[in-house]
Amino acid sequence: MKNVRPMGAKRALIMLLVFGLALGMAFSQGAKETTSTPSGPVSLTIATWTSNPDQIALLDSFVQDFAKSKGIEIKSNFESIPFGEYNTKLSLELQSQNGPDLFWVLETAAPAFIESGLLANLDQAMKAYDPADISSDALELWSKGGSVYAIPFSTSPFFILYNQNLFAKAGAKNPDQLIAEGAWTWENFRKVSKQVTDNTGIWAFQTVDGQGYDARILHNLAPIVRSYGGDFWTEDGQVLINKSEAVAAVKLFHDMVYVDKSVVPPGNQSDFFSGNAAMTVGQISRVSKLKDASFAWGLAPMPSGPKGNAPVIGQAAIGAHSKSKHVELAAELVAYMTNKSSVAAMAGIWPPARKSVMDSEAFLTSNPMVTSVQMKEAVANSIKTGRVLPSHVKYPQIEVESKMSFDKLWQPNADVRKILDEVAAVYAKHIK
């Protein structure tokens, strides 16, 4: 009996030890990242929605330059979250002890994130880098009470990318030919789209990133709606999405999908970049996807509508997490990443909000795949006249609730006006 008892206890102890060890292993995994010794390298996590290795490398080069200038070592950790889930995932991560120290902010989420207090005030950090050079229009969305909470690193207009081979095969006039004739309107956009689909059997148009029916519905509809003189809602609280201009514009798109059947429909994954659609909407950052394209491609500004051109700008900003352990460093890094030299280096991917860079000749040749004429006409000019999407502090609610109504559009016999009335009711409820 005497030697049996310790045996049992020993066994139990060993089992507990093994179990504890395994748990400990897992814990240490988590702990490793969180404990940063002051002497060693500072570890900073940066959340983005791009996972393009070249773009990440470029961003990381800024981080390293910044570290050098400060005489410290920074271990950067880039985290890419898919666009469609960006806000959800990010908001969860910001609650965690391992949350990102710097993060990109979507324009539609700007007011909510600023309101939440999760973004650090950048006024102090920006001072070193000529803040007056940043276009005040561009900063407007990211400021509150005269202070800046995130800095736009990208002010990027949307334009049309097209497949020259498919247009040639269809015997249709391509966007550049229509521009030359001064006939690059949404009506003609629709006409040539139908021609392309009828003559080649290939979709004529893929919505922006293929997400134009859900995550990017505003990006998809805004260029048409605005060039028809409409809008979604305005800053002063007017809801315009169900006014006749907007209705006519949405109807045009709807007819393309369901009457002409020239647009890649919801749920279909045919992609412009792999040659399965003749046109799509993109930004300059998407051009790199055409590096290995098997077709000749062109780039044109968005078509115009009855109310002329109404370029739409997609904005994205970077901010520092106010609860980060290295919040000051993070804020400085944000300012550094949007200083003149960084902005100039990014300009070919993410067009600048800094006036000095935007007006420079170098900007027009900053993307090796895009000619300076294209850059001027489809990007630089649009930045000057373009507007960003509407935003609101309640946008998370608006997005989810309005989707229920927007979804009804994607039926062959949808009553566009009635549906937009419903969307307008959702907007009105939250915007007030």
Added chain:
Amino acid sequence: MKKLSLQSTHRREAIIGWAFVTPQMAGFIIFVLLPLVSVFMYGMQEKNLLFGTSSFVGLDNFGRLFSDPLFVKSLVNTLIFSAGVVPLNLIFSLMLALYLGGGKTGTRFVRGIIFLPVVTSGVAWAIVWRYLLQGGTAGPVNWFLSQVGIEGPNWLFEKGWAMASVIVTRVMKNLGMNVLIFMGAVLNMPGDVIEAARIDGAKGWNLFSKIKLPLLMPTVMMVTIVTVIGSMRVFDTIKLMTDGGPEGSTMVMVYYIYHQAFRMFETGYASAIAVVLFGIVLVLTLGQWVSRKRVSYYEV
């Protein structure tokens, strides 16, 4: 040891007994009971995940539930989903179990393949079906249909079809489980009772409805409740295949909880929805206990 008084033996037993159950019970309290209490508390707060604010609002969230068209929709959709999944699953699994249960050749094989989706993750299953169910003729399902001259719908993007699609893929995913359970029950049916009924001339539908079904009733009841509760919990299928759309036609309660909490950041209101879900599951479980007592007459 033999001389120990009865009382001290009892005490010893009590200590040992509790020592053995303490890890499980402590974990249960921390990871089940405490969160359950919290969910009721959060349900009475306005608690914003993004803003980090929370304040007590009493029963406001519960009052808001029934004026929230999306909540009502998610509740109705959950019921539709269950009403689709449960009967389909039960009927097919019972039929297959009865049909395959007789130890015919190939039974093992069929049992094996029906069971494949059960062990596959819901994520993998949803990913594959999202591809298979593409609209136009791009998806294999519609391609097959087009071969026989049918123009298939855009499954996951048309109202009605989307719900039907998630129901059917879900049924296929879990069918094998119930087939197995029913097979077990079929094997345990007392052969003499059935033989006697056969001699008395019962066969076909009569034999099934009058003899076999009553014998299987306890299992059927249990499987029904488990399947109903399982269908209330559907998440990955919805998130990955339809994202709750189109028009919210596949927005079920669990996905709405996720939406409210992590997309609109209203964790308080989301908790109130979770409380309702808990209530439903609780009623169903109690229902099972009660009905089990009632049908236990048949238990053999």
Added chain:
Amino acid sequence: MRYKEISKKLPYWMILVVLTILFVYPFWWMVVNSLNTITDIFGDPSFLPKSWAFSNYQEIFTVQPFARHYVNTLLVATVGTLGNVFVAAMAGYSFARIRFPGRNAAFLLLLTALMMPIEVTIIPLFFQMRSFGALDTLIPLMLIPIFGSQGAFSAFMLRQFFVTVPVELEEAARIDGLNPFSIFTKIMLPIAIPVLSSVGILAFIAIWNTYLEPLVFLNSLEKYTLPLSLTNFNDTYGLPQWNLQLAATALSIVPIMVVYLIFQQKVSNAMVGSGLK
């Protein structure tokens, strides 16, 4: 006679064929297209891969740390399963064989966990894990299956088993002078091995396939588990990289399929048993 036999068996075989197509085709399609390039996936379905792009299976390891995700999942599933089985065996044994005050109440309380969907408590669990500092670690993914409904289920199954073990075994051991813990580890655990492995396999499969918990608790890419990893094969702008996603999905199913094929009978029995009471 012969004709009659065939006509009787025909519907049976037809059902077999239909079921096989329905249930095997999705897997077959997945494997075929995991070997196609992204453009070939969009063509008409084919029975065999068109491009035999084995590179997909290499690429999945380079576009994200898929190997790491695999290891994470293995770690979580192994620790979770062992913990689940051991803790549940202790509790199940005690509930079955030791008389202690409050036993029935405790057992009944534990049973409430059986029916508790994690979806109900996920929000409080998130805040709780945050206060433990356990967000973005694998800890919650291991602890929840040990103590949540999966744990209660295992404890319940094991209790049901231990109730059936003859008392004489224990008596003999006690007379031999074994202490209660030794009785448990030396006598009870060995005879419970079949049940332990059944509940263990069920726990393993459940943990391997868990999606909601990692979705809510994890941030860092290098901590992802497989279900999360699979949904993360997107290109730069969030569009799924179909070919890679399918290759990864196929790879993620392999271990579970192996476990299933080896232990088919055991898994089936465990599942059947799980339903019977």
